[in-house]
Amino acid sequence: MARKFDKAKLTEIVINMFSMNEVMFIYYCGSDNYKTKQKKSDTDLTVVLKDFNGIIHASIDGVDIFAYGYGDFLQRQSINDTLPLYNLIHADDIINMEENIIYMNELYLTDYNHVKSLKFEDVLPEYLDAVITYFNQLINVEKVVVKRSYHIIRVRGILEKFLTTGKYDVNLDEVWLEKIFDHKKNWDKTLSTEEHLLQLKTYLDEIITIREGLSTWKLNIPY
Incomplete structure (x- = not known):
């Protein structure tokens, strides 16, 4: 466009x-x-x-x-x-x-x-803390699906690659991009459901788990 x-x-x-x-x-x-x-x-x-x-x-x-x-x-x-x-x-x-x-x-x-x-990896723990705090309010306190929650999916997709490469790369694989595009297009329509909220909560919980393990995580490729 x-x-x-x-x-x-x-x-x-x-x-x-x-x-x-x-x-x-x-x-x-x-x-x-x-x-x-x-x-x-x-x-x-x-x-x-x-x-x-x-x-x-x-x-x-x-x-x-x-x-x-x-x-x-x-x-x-x-x-x-x-x-x-x-x-x-x-x-x-x-x-x-x-x-x-x-x-x-x-x-x-x-x-x-x-x-x-x-080097963004140097502040990654603090960055994830900010992401977790911000979206915990929306997902676990207010319990709402909003468009900007696509960042939960985005960060979770980035961390998928980070865990094997040790590099924080914002360029996502196609499978995660499709999840984001679906959320951005349908968050207030077909995805405005308890099921989708639970999926976002699952991604956020996974981000929390990864954050907690950053200090001891053994990466395949150290950065």
Whole structure:
């Protein structure tokens, strides 16, 4: 499906939106980044700003923008628990950041390369803690099926491969992608059931078990 805005137009939108701040870099996040995009998916952007403190979420004409001050972005990547859980559970999008870059301010190439060099496996236990805490509220407390719960399936699929390779790779195998596409398409229709909620709970329980074993798990290929 053709994009509504090309990279040049998206860059223009962002730079105009943050005209009082210098944009360091912009990349596609969300379903573009995770390769789970469907026909009705919005365009999601991560924006990193120089000399800005905080996090901003803005939407304009079908584009969702998640803007971070550089320091806050680094805190997200270290899974700092002072940041909102919703932002933390998307911290793994830096793995595909390079192939999804939209705009790079060459003045901040060193900062960008620092982010790119961060090894996500180093914070994987803390990341999974954030995922578990966030989705436990939805699955086990509120007991609701919502669209964003596809991240439970996504993370469970990633961990399937991680357990044999020792590498956290957000690019999913086809079998897990099909589960995600089915959930995103039908979460409020045929999948709005106790049975599907139980399946999500099972995936979440499996994530918890894997998280608990990370410190002693013997991987076939160490990282």
